Amino acid sequence: MTTVEERENLSATDSTLNPRIVPLPVDPKLRKVQDDFIRKWGEMGAIWGINRTMAEIHALLYITGLPLCTDDVMDRLHISRGNASMSLRALCDWGIIRRMHRRGERREYFESLGDVWEMFSIIAAERKRREMDPVLETIKQCIRELEPDRIGKLAEDEAFRRTRQRLDGMEEFMSVTNKIFQQFVGNAKSGLNKVVRVLLKAL
Amino acid sequence: MTTVEERENLSATDSTLNPRIVPLPVDPKLRKVQDDFIRKWGEMGAIWGINRTMAEIHALLYITGLPLCTDDVMDRLHISRGNASMSLRALCDWGIIRRMHRRGERREYFESLGDVWEMFSIIAAERKRREMDPVLETIKQCIRELEPDRIGKLAEDEAFRRTRQRLDGMEEFMSVTNKIFQQFVGNAKSGLNKVVRVLLKAL
DNA sequence: TTGAATATTCAGTACCTATTGAAACTTTAG
DNA sequence: CTAAAGTTTCAATAGGTACTGAATATTCAA
Known part of the structure; x- marks a missing residue:
């Protein structure tokens, strides 16, 4: 030094x-x-x-x-x-x-940056892009591969049905979460943004 | 093996x-x-x-x-x-x-667990407890230490004012975020919970 | 109580990420 | 152009986390 x-x-x-x-x-x-x-x-x-x-x-x-x-x-x-x-x-x-x-x-x-809301929006956007989007993409791909026309009569097999059900559950969750992130990230230039205002009013 | x-x-x-x-x-x-x-x-x-x-x-x-x-x-x-x-x-x-x-x-x-919403609620609750709560606590402590009666006339000093302002901004953000987490975590036993339903309707 | 099946622990090690510090590079004032 | 100031890069390594597998503990049927 x-x-x-x-x-x-x-x-x-x-x-x-x-x-x-x-x-x-x-x-x-x-x-x-x-x-x-x-x-x-x-x-x-x-x-x-x-x-x-x-x-x-x-x-x-x-x-x-x-x-x-x-x-x-x-x-x-x-x-x-x-x-x-x-x-x-x-x-x-x-x-x-x-x-x-x-x-x-x-x-x-x-x-x-001085605005905490803006900072976290930026971070949220980046992490969504890096981490959530690829997972959602994989899940959709998995669901596609289990579609009946690809696996034929196996579609009725118990193990297949269970796995497809689990994939569906996960897909629903991630899609909804993604939409919320999108909103948070979209109009977040400053201060309490729309998502947060909606929530604060409603809760 | x-x-x-x-x-x-x-x-x-x-x-x-x-x-x-x-x-x-x-x-x-x-x-x-x-x-x-x-x-x-x-x-x-x-x-x-x-x-x-x-x-x-x-x-x-x-x-x-x-x-x-x-x-x-x-x-x-x-x-x-x-x-x-x-x-x-x-x-x-x-x-x-x-x-x-x-x-x-x-x-x-x-x-x-089969319910994704419940799983993520549990995880969110745990991470809030482990990660957000201590930070919020520290921030509040910092704000307390900068209160005028502790630092006297220095309260008017530019550097002090700037730091206090930044702490306030962060505190507001984390308090609001915390409340939202609380809701998400509280009534999340199954399916789309209140927070999510509110958001989906409003957006 | 014993012993076979199963589960847990933990010291040692492999692996990976973060950090240093010195060398190479860039920029600008003169 | 040159020197001085400032910045970036990167090979070497420190430091930390995750994993293994053998030793130890637990459980339960007989």
Whole structure:
């Protein structure tokens, strides 16, 4: 971690060189709260299907509400440059953080989306696409392969009937779930979206 | 895997000893369909927060709709006794498969719940308890720690205000989500439950 | 109580994912 | 163009989770 010292030496001797927008040292009380949040968010990355480091970086950007650069992230979370770089890129790919250029600055900054609803919509959309859609496709394929014209008189066999029944149950469930996701994901640009408003009113 | 042969030799010489309720060999067409389903379900275990083997065992029990014993599972999925035992127990703990005794039989059998809605309710309830509740608790704790009477005049500081704002946004989101889960989980004993019916009507 | 059938546990290992850190690459100011 | 700043890549490896299979425990019929 020589980079840190180097950078701090530089700022000490010439504070206009490589100035970070927000110095990392922060009021200890605030910092504790932020760290608690970051830790928990990291542990719970599983909910998102995201690994710990990615979750922590996101948590840091979200909770501070500031654009931070790679070095800020490295310093605050004690992770390597490579890790920070890859994870930041992955978060950008997900679309829940964004790159930010500052006029006249070389360094790139990253900031989190501020709207939680939008963030979760994005995540939901992506996971639906990656995880639910393929399963639904497989199930439909399975049902097709068990259609009577493919299996002939075996269609009456007990084992076939049971399996087809189970496939039907699963298909119904996933189709309905899919539709709901679609809605949630579709009009979710900001704030409580339609799905949620409908539910809150009705319950 | 000597166990398999031993067991099969036994059945060959004395078919009343250790009879498995359903012989594993199954019509190849049906078997292919079941295997496709099992494979995909295993790959997608992540959705559930469950590992591949557990997901595959569950898929097998679900798709066949039959009570199977540990050896059936081992043979069909080519996994070790230890693995089968641990995974079956974990699935029982989740509550999505059940142990079954057959009168006059020593061996234990396992069968999957048949109602997909009930299964997912159970899973949702468990994940909410394990994953969402602790995060919400942490967030509330963070908000408490940033209350003006704890941090005094710092409450007006820009950094504090931003962090508090972010915490509030997250809290709103998670509280609402939590309520919806609660409903889904509460009255979900069977079939399309209230939450889903409300949504389907409204959308 | 005994022993055969069955079930569970767990130390060791295989396998896989995440992380590091140094080298290679890119960009821009001068 | 060159040097300095910044970014990305990737081989090596650390670290963690899942799996095996033999040892141990449990159950039940006789």
